[in-house]
Amino acid sequence: MDEPALQPTGPSRETAPLVTLTDVTKRFGAVTALNRVDLDIRAGECLGLVGHNGAGKSTLVSLINGALAASSGRVDFPASSADHALAAGVRSVFQELSLCPNLSLAENLRIAHADLRGWGWRRRAGAEIEASLDTLFPGHGIAADALVETLSIAQRQMVEIAIRFSPLGGAPKLLILDEPTSSLDAGIANQLLEAITRFCDDGGAVVFISHMLGEIFRVASRILVMKDGHIVADEAADHFTRQGLVDVMGHVATAPESDSEASPRQLGDVLVEQAGLQARRGEIVGLSGLAGHGQAEALARLYLDATSAWRETGTPPMVFVAGDRKRDGLLPLGSILHNISLSFLATTARWGLVDRASERRVGDEWQRRIGIRTQTLSNPILSLSGGNQQKVLFARALASAAPIVIMDDPMRGVDVGTKQDVYALVRAEATKGRTFLWYSTETEEVCQCDRVFVYRNGAISAALSGDALTEAKILEASFEMQESEA
Amino acid sequence: MTLFSRYRILLPIASLALLLAVTFYVQPRTMSYFGLNLLFNLAVPIALATIAQMLIIMVNDIDLGIGAFVSLAACVAATFLEQSPLIGAMIMAALILSYALMGAMIHALALPAIVVTLGMSFVWGGLALFLLPSPGGTSPAWLRAIMTVKPPLMPMALVAACLIAGVTHWLIARAGIGTVLRGVGGNADAVRRAGWSLVRLKALAYGLAGLFGVLAGMALVGLTTSADANIALRYTLLSIAGVILGGGEFTGGKVSPAGAVIGALTLALAASFLSFMRLSPDWQIGAQGAILIAVLAARLLFNGRDGARR
Numbered sequence: 178m179d180e181p182a183l184q185p186t187g188p189s190r191e192t193a194p195l196v197t198l199t200d201v202t203k204r205f206g207a208v209t210a211l212n213r214v215d216l217d218i219r220a221g222e223c224l225g226l227v228g229h230n231g232a233g234k235s236t237l238v239s240l241i242n243g244a245l246a247a248s249s250g251r252v253d254f255p256a257s258s259a260d261h262a263l264a265a266g267v268r269s270v271f272q273e274l275s276l277c278p279n280l281s282l283a284e285n286l287r288i289a290h291a292d293l294r295g296w297g298w299r300r301r302a303g304a305e306i307e308a309s310l311d312t313l314f315p316g317h318g319i320a321a322d323a324l325v326e327t328l329s330i331a332q333r334q335m336v337e338i339a340i341r342f343s344p345l346g347g348a349p350k351l352l353i354l355d356e357p358t359s360s361l362d363a364g365i366a367n368q369l370l371e372a373i374t375r376f377c378d379d380g381g382a383v384v385f386i387s388h389m390l391g392e393i394f395r396v397a398s399r400i401l402v403m404k405d406g407h408i409v410a411d412e413a414a415d416h417f418t419r420q421g422l423v424d425v426m427g428h429v430a431t432a433p434e435s436d437s438e439a440s441p442r443q444l445g446d447v448l449v450e451q452a453g454l455q456a457r458r459g460e461i462v463g464l465s466g467l468a469g470h471g472q473a474e475a476l477a478r479l480y481l482d483a484t485s486a487w488r489e490t491g492t493p494p495m496v497f498v499a500g501d502r503k504r505d506g507l508l509p510l511g512s513i514l515h516n517i518s519l520s521f522l523a524t525t526a527r528w529g530l531v532d533r534a535s536e537r538r539v540g541d542e543w544q545r546r547i548g549i550r551t552q553t554l555s556n557p558i559l560s561l562s563g564g565n566q567q568k569v570l571f572a573r574a575l576a577s578a579a580p581i582v583i584m585d586d587p588m589r590g591v592d593v594g595t596k597q598d599v600y601a602l603v604r605a606e607a608t609k610g611r612t613f614l615w616y617s618t619e620t621e622e623v624c625q626c627d628r629v630f631v632y633r634n635g636a637i638s639a640a641l642s643g644d645a646l647t648e649a650k651i652l653e654a655s656f657e658m659q660e661s662e663a
Numbered sequence: 664m665t666l667f668s669r670y671r672i673l674l675p676i677a678s679l680a681l682l683l684a685v686t687f688y689v690q691p692r693t694m695s696y697f698g699l700n701l702l703f704n705l706a707v708p709i710a711l712a713t714i715a716q717m718l719i720i721m722v723n724d725i726d727l728g729i730g731a732f733v734s735l736a737a738c739v740a741a742t743f744l745e746q747s748p749l750i751g752a753m754i755m756a757a758l759i760l761s762y763a764l765m766g767a768m769i770h771a772l773a774l775p776a777i778v779v780t781l782g783m784s785f786v787w788g789g790l791a792l793f794l795l796p797s798p799g800g801t802s803p804a805w806l807r808a809i810m811t812v813k814p815p816l817m818p819m820a821l822v823a824a825c826l827i828a829g830v831t832h833w834l835i836a837r838a839g840i841g842t843v844l845r846g847v848g849g850n851a852d853a854v855r856r857a858g859w860s861l862v863r864l865k866a867l868a869y870g871l872a873g874l875f876g877v878l879a880g881m882a883l884v885g886l887t888t889s890a891d892a893n894i895a896l897r898y899t900l901l902s903i904a905g906v907i908l909g910g911g912e913f914t915g916g917k918v919s920p921a922g923a924v925i926g927a928l929t930l931a932l933a934a935s936f937l938s939f940m941r942l943s944p945d946w947q948i949g950a951q952g953a954i955l956i957a958v959l960a961a962r963l964l965f966n967g968r969d970g971a972r973r
Binding site: 244263269271275279280284291293298299 | 837839842843845846848849850852853854856857858859915916917
């Protein structure tokens with residue numbers, strides 16, 4: 178910290194909050210997403226923001242960063258007396274990445290940094306992004322002139338974070354990170370958490386949204402709990418315990434069920450066998466390892482090989498639950514119902530026409546079973562929060578009669594309660610004889626599988642099952658031949 | 664294989680070179696200063712119109728009115744610009760401005776560009792008919808002089824093509840503002856969140872397209888010496904084909920200015936080549952389409968090798 182005497186703006190400026198929300202309400206039509214919220218964020222704070230999907234977290238940060246305008250109330254930036262978020266040094270890392278895939282890293286930085294002009298801007302932008310990446314993620318191995326579309330989703334996330342952390346002609350004062358670690362593996366996530374702590378120690382402020390409570394407790398100095406558009410708790414982080422936090426959030430915390438409780442399922446014949454990956458009928462097979470080591474590619478190969486036939490065969494042999502919702506999953510212009518019914522339209526159609534009654538019936542049934550929070554399924558899919566959109570993709574997959582379900586890290590940005598619901602659903606469906614192939618970046622999740630294939634450098638480095646299936650073994654297999662970065 | 668997918672400019676160059684080689688083989692006399700100029704003369708206005716189309720495709724829209732717009736610009740060039748240059752220049756400026764306004768409107772009212780530009784094509788066409796109900800007009804002498812200049816070493820058509828490619832490459836691929844415009848095509852939300860005004864950017868892209876459309880009309884009049892309200896109607900589809908031939912894509916802001924110019928040259932050459940083959944004009948359009956499909960199929964083949972994902 179600088180000495181107060183050296184601050185030209187005086188101590189009152191020093192202690193003024195970076196951002197102040199006064200009695201802010203945000204409505205979307207009849208839905209009140211945020212109800213009379215008051216909030217101050219000061220320099221040096223790391224604010225952990227937790228709550229369910231649809232609790233209003235994204236709305237809150239959108240109001241702070243200026244993406245949405247409040248229906249009533251005020252958003253001010255007292256410390257900088259700026260009139261909008263960008264000028265006040267507020268930067269956001271968005272859940273849906275805000276990178277242009279057709280541009281290089283340096284060019285993407287240019288878009289975020291409008292004042293970068295004149296000869297050689299490309300070189301300067303490249304140097305800036307490289308420096309930022311080097312500080313945040315040492316050993317990242319991403320070149321400044323690489324096109325974003327050639328990067329894996331984890332690398333894109335790293336670039337997105339690095340751009341927001343770079344100076345961009347000023348200095349970031351308040352960083353909003355919405356689920357920043359959801360597509361990063363443990364080692365990289367760790368580097369990010371360290372960078373956040375450093376940033377706050379140097380006088381920056383961070384709003385950190387995560388569904389991984391461990392991360393919240395590691396970095397947050399203050400925790401804000403949201404529920405149904407209200408802030409229900411706002412206290413220093415050390416006033417909370419993990420269990421206490423879950424209780425405040427209001428979801429019943431179900432301890433992970435032990436394997437002994439679930440009756441051992443009868444596993445059938447081998448259904449899938451490709452490049453060492455194997456799955457039997459009724460089995461939940463996990464794919465693990467560090468992000469970007471070939472798991473997603475293996476699943477995509479498997480899926481595309483099985484479903485790329487020219488002739489439609491009625492029931493598809495496999496269905497796919499996308500993790501990268503925007504790219505692989507959603508029909509962004511369609512209704513929620515249309516997004517769900519996509520997988521079974523062909524099988525319920527009569528004379529080639531959509532059977533609307535049965536479409537609606539199946540849709541309603543899945544809305545109930547999986548708990549999609551909406552008034553009517555006719556609403557556009559984009560009216561749902563991220564976690565609910567993911568539920569729609571699950572509903573789409575499970576509503577079909579396909580015997581094999583492929584899941585490409587589908588739990589990205591999904592809250593604890595939803596995850597428990599989905600785990601239960603997956604187990605129930607597996608008992609009925611469905612096979613699941615499940616890639617996840619979260620080791621806890623993978624440990625719930627019957628068998629886990631660990632990937633390293635595009636190949637399977639270990640197949641674990643039964644007692645051998647532990648977090649330690651998975652980590653060991655992911656890292657073995659290489660230097661541990663975690 | 665990966666070479667072609669990494670440098671998307673290579674395939675357009677290869678297609679043009681192949682077509683040129685075959686043309687030289689069929690008709691060796693084209694292999695001269697004069698022959699080359701004849702082959703590529705009419706490619707200059709097509710290249711300019713293709714750049715205009717590329718600027719629109721770059722921001723994820725498509726322009727179905729560029730042919731009519733170029734015709735109108737040609738009619739203005741052959742009438743007002745020749746008789747009273749000042750008024751002519753002002754009309755041209757107004758045309759460019761109206762293109763920019765059209766872009767702003769398409770964005771602000773969230774209208775589909777395909778519909779608006781198609782509708783506007785009838786407006787441009789009507790205005791052109793109003794100016795020149797029957798073919799006529801005269802090219803301004805200076806325009807004629809520019810288009811028939813004989814530079815040393817390389818014919819005018821090729822010099823002009825290089826110039827257009829160089830300037831637009833610098834503007835779109837190198838300059839900061841071009842990068843932001845391509846960003847609009849790649850992820851408009853990201854650009855907006857970074858604090859840019861999308862309305863202004865779209866207006867800029869459309870305005871630039873209008874500028875190149877006007878230049879195309881002027882170049883055309885300089886070559887043909889007179890104009891006609893329907894003179895450039897086929898440019899609409901030619902320009903779209905040129906952008907795609909040149910390695911551009913319809914969405915995602917993936918365009919290549921140099922590629923677009925090469926695409927336009929390829930299309931112009933294909934027409935000449937088919938005449939040399941003594942193909943009946945009835946079949947020429949179809950054959951041109953076949954060439955287009957062949958090139959696109961080749962591109963798909965090369966790019967597909969990288970696998971569909973990641």
